[in-house]
Amino acid sequence: MKEKNEEDNRITLVIQCLVYNHKPYLRQCLEGFVMQKTNFKFVAVIHDDCSTDGSQEIIREYEEKYPDIIKPIYEIENQYSKRDGSLMRIVNKALNATEAKYIAFCEGDDYWIDSLKLQKQVDFLDSHADIGLCYTDYKKFYQEFGQETDSDFKLFPNKSPFCTSLEEWLVSPRYMAPPTWLSRSQLWFESLPFETVDGTLVRFTYFLSKSKVHCMEHEVTAVYRILKESASHSSSLEKLYNRYIGLFYSQIELTKIYIGNTLSKESILSQIQTKFYITYWKLVLAKGSKEQLNDLFKWNGDGLNRLSFFLFQLCRFKYARNLFRVCYLIYFKKKLGIED
Structure with missing residues (x-):
């Protein structure tokens, strides 16, 4: 009985969610987590990097309502601006403490739209031991115009195919739907050898070099929100x-x-x-x-x-x-x- 209880309490998957001043979009993101239907236990590590817009209040609301899922980290000073790796050291320590087999990823301004996203991807990785990362198709949402479109995979199949090789990727990196990623935790922790302007570039390169990656191209599980001002889009x-x-x-x-x-x-x-x-x-x-x-x-x-x-x-x-x-x-x- 004790072994069964321990197995029931074991966390199979942990979600990494980075938040900084995402208040207008954060509820939609967190709802995407708590709506997930799975036959395994999962948690979401929500790292708020000292937001000043009220994001922390929303996280606390969800923490109180879903204490078994929402596991927050509230910073009192911004870690990203230090540029010394402290942000990922803090986040990885929290992720590692869960001892989860898998890691999913979604930042606070993006969101999931499929309640079976995690279940489908975990089932796939469970049955494909040679795959280190799986991802899916997605939608784009242009916040400034309130417009939703298909993914670059579908709109520009020649420039942005669903799959790629390591060599082709290094020459032509592109958006590979990080909000849909689900990977084996060991690969995730190994995949950031240096600081960069875009951690997803480094991670995806590592996944391609150390394992196989697979796109579940017939599944659409997330929305990538494109803001006028963000880390990847700016008017400056x-x-x-x-x-x-x-x-x-x-x-x-x-x-x-x-x-x-x-x-x-x-x-x-x-x-x-x-x-x-x-x-x-x-x-x-x-x-x-x-x-x-x-x-x-x-x-x-x-x-x-x-x-x-x-x-x-x-x-x-x-x-x-x-x-x-x-x-x-x-x-x-x-x-x-x-x-x-």
Whole structure:
């Protein structure tokens, strides 16, 4: 009887939910957790990173109503801004303490729409020992316009297929529906070797390199909420640049870590560089540091159209570069409404 009670109390799955000033959306997120129907025990570790908008009050409300599910962490100072890894150390300690077999992920501004999400994915991983991570299709919701659309998987199947290889992913990382992820806990804890602007890039790379991943593409289980201002979307040119250049450097580091074959590694690094500069060379000219500009001009401009190639070569000269930078910033401010 004692062994049966211990088995009944064992936590099979823990949800990681990171919250910071998500008050307008948080109830929808938490409702997605507590509505889950499972034949196993699960909990949700809700980490509030010292929100100032009343998010903590909502979490306390759900903690009181669903004490067996909602397990909060309330910070008294913001951990993310420290940039020293303290945020994930705190969260991982709480996740690890549950001794759960599986980890699901959903941030406080996204939400689940399928009450059987966890059950379906756990059943799948239980029956596929070689799969380390499974995910599903999703919907997008543009908060500013109140508009819901299909996922990039469905809207842009050529650019954003459901599945990918490690090599293809390193060259062309994209949104892979993190709110739908469910992974084996051991892989989850192993998958962040360094600080980055986007932890999901690092995690997905690790999953691809150490196990198989699988998309349950016929299931739609979550909604990705796109905000006008967030970690991945911003009206600030400075924030956008820091994110894009940060992702670029992460791609390079991850390639060096996970691609062993020298020829493959050099090919992937070259593709990463070419793709980044073709897409963002103007942004690097406008916002890049002296060192970043030096790196840019080591590139020969391969892949640019004739006009872009001419402008790129012209901008090797300081005065032309300064004029281009001014014009580019004015263009963004007037045409796109983006801050300098």
